[in-house]
Amino acid sequence: MxxxxxxxxxxxxxxxxxxxxxxxxxxxxxxxxxxxxxxxxxxxxxxxxxxxxxxxxxxxxxxxxxxxxxxxxxxxxxxxxxxxxxxxxxxxxxxxRVALLKGRSNYLCVDRLSRQITESHGDHSDPVMLSLLIKTRQWSSSSKTGDLGECEDIAEDSPVIPMITSTNDNCLGRECPSYDDCFVVKARRKAMEAxxxxxxxxxxxxxxxxxxxxxxxxxxxxxxxxxxxxxxxxDIASQYFGQNLSSRQLIELAKDIEIGYRTEAKDMRQLQKAAARLQQATFEMRIILGDPGFRGNWREASQTPAVQRELVRLNDALDLIYDVLKLALGRSQLLDAAFERATLLKARLKRVVDTSIIGYSYWYECTPRQFSLNITPLSxxxxxxxxxxxxxxxxxxxxxxxxxxxxxxxxxxxxxxxxxxxxxxESPFNYATQALLCVPRHLPEPNSYGLADKLVEILAPVIEANDGRCFFLCTSHQMVRDLAEGFRARLDLPVLAQGETSKQKLLAEYLERGNALLVATGAFWEGIDVRGQALSCVIIDKLPFTAPDDPLLKARIEDCRLRGGDPFAEVQVPDAVITLKQGVGRLIRDTQDKGVLVICDNRLVTRAYGAVFLRSLPPIPRTRSVAGVSEFLSNLTDTQVSVSDDIQHSEA
CATH class of the missing domain: 3.40.50.300 (P-loop containing nucleotide triphosphate hydrolases)
Structure with a gap:
């Protein structure tokens, strides 16, 4: 049928x-x-x-x-x-009936917007922020969905978004004075009926x-x-079946208490003092955890004297918040909800500090301004x-x-x-005629000193001969920076690097230039659909094994070992194969596409497990000759460039 x-x-x-x-x-x-x-x-x-x-x-x-x-x-x-x-x-x-349903953080919270506008009229108001809040309120009056993605005045990464959206922790539910106008409730009702x-x-x-x-x-x-x-x-399931305590949760609690003090409990100065103490303790914890962009072992870090000292301060700050909010119960819905959140965060901190429970990975992650403490189940x-x-x-x-x-x-x-x-x-694409895979000879070992310089030397002629139109996919941000610097010194072509602007702007500039090299990592390995000869060369710096010091990986390896398995064959290789297949998938997106894939890792042909990678890839003809790559690219005929709208993100 x-x-x-x-x-x-x-x-x-x-x-x-x-x-x-x-x-x-x-x-x-x-x-x-x-x-x-x-x-x-x-x-x-x-x-x-x-x-x-x-x-x-x-x-x-x-x-x-x-x-x-x-x-x-x-x-x-x-x-x-x-x-x-x-x-x-x-x-x-x-x-x-059909419905679209997103997470809470995508929908405007009418009540929190109203509170933020009231707060922004105070003595320490930011006129730019107030203007943005007022524009958002004007937009919301005509919006049917409240989806902030539809509000042109708010950038995707705007700091105002957490201020005017709700979370499971701070939502007032049916007690909210704006419950009847709640966009989240309306979206859920549509979903229930669809x-x-x-x-x-x-x-x-x-x-x-x-x-x-x-x-x-x-x-x-x-x-x-x-x-x-x-x-x-x-991987996403692991995040949600675990537990997490983040600086964002703590700072948002402190900010809501501050708003409650300024708007509804002006006689309780201790609210402001308690909120300030929590903010300070949170900032100090962030500083003591070290460099941004780092994912570390929380079980080990939590035992160091410096971190234990900050944990005591953070716990004391939450205790004070709890005691002060208890005195304010009944004063306002916002402060009542804050009391419940403080109770929850106190319990979450207690759980995060107890790293003795087996079956979980304990890890922390830092960005320049935030940190998160995480407990992730191994399975x-x-x-x-x-x-x-x-x-x-x-x-x-x-x-x-x-x-x-x-x-x-x-x-x-x-x-x-x-x-x-x-x-x-099987894909309907004819990889035998549409693509060529090259593993260049004379490559240095992965992670060897000067690897980026050597890759620039070997591959600059290929990129030049192809007039750019190339993605160079890397396994680390450091390699992105090193390669971008090296290619900019060597090539006359535009060299774009992830991290220097947003993903959307980077891709738009790549397409507009028409002859660029784009050097990128994680976000560009999947979900990017560039068709035609706008992208006819994809280079991968090495097999995408997860860093061996990654605490999640280490925990999964230990779990596999305890079960009597082979962690390398059962965990590390399969993870890397899936990631590599995603990166390779950027090259051929249409029956008319043609291009070259270059994987700069000798292990594909010198190690036994390399065969697993090769058998998992599409049936692409292979060569070891970089000259063969240039010849293949020179024979490509120009075709119409088209780009799909399928540009994806991994956040919710």
């Missing part, structure tokens, strides 16, 4: 000029339909270009069952909701974790659950499997990168899946 929608003269053929049914797409659609009918689990690796989005949308829409579709990012979520779903609902004549609800993994898993604690936040019950870009699920398989058992229905997981050497066990075991079916669909 499902095949008829893809057949000649079918719904898609009528809706899409020049549509041609692809057997892999039909095979996937049939498997999704069977999983929905049988309420079973399905895992499908759908290679780039197979059309997996339509392959799961068609059976979901015609099933008549309530469906949750979860994507890997907000950008993909919006693309699915605003572009793909309207197209498919029209093509299939679907008359059901037949198809589009969410993202962060929201889905945050909600799932809350249900594990006896609370459900936003996502309604459903009969079908579909996860696109499912390779991200295990989420039991909890996730339990949730799937309780919430009966069809559970469908798909991505272009799920298998390692045609084996899905690495992915399935991490989530506790027991799929009735799991299979790979």
């Amino acid at each position: 499902i095949a008829k929608f893809f057949a000649a003269g079918g719904a898609l053929d009528k809706a899409i000029p020049g549509f041609q049914a692809r057997q892999p797409q039909i095979d996937m659609a049939k498997a999704v339909a069977d999983a929905i009918k049988q309420q079973s689990q399905l895992v499908v690796e759908a290679g780039t270009g197979t059309g997996k989005t339509f392959a799961y949308l068609v059976p979901a829409l015609v099933s008549g069952k309530k469906t949750i579709i979860s994507t890997g990012s907000k950008n993909l979520q919006e693309q699915l909701f605003h572009r793909d779903l309207p197209f498919m609902t029209n093509a299939l004549g679907f008359t059901g 037949d198809i609800v589009v969410v993202n993994h962060h929201l889905f898993l945050a909600d799932l974790a809350m249900k594990d604690n006896g609370f459900g936040e936003l996502i309604p019950e459903a009969e079908v659950f579909i996860f696109d870009e499912a390779h991200q699920m295990p 989420v398989a039991d909890k996730f499997s339990e949730r799937m058992t309780e919430q009966k229905g069809a559970w469908i997981f798909t991505s272009a990168t799920l298998a390692v050497d045609d084996d899905f066990s690495h992915f399935s075991h991490r989530l506790g899946l027991q799929p009735k079916q799991q299979f790979s669909l």
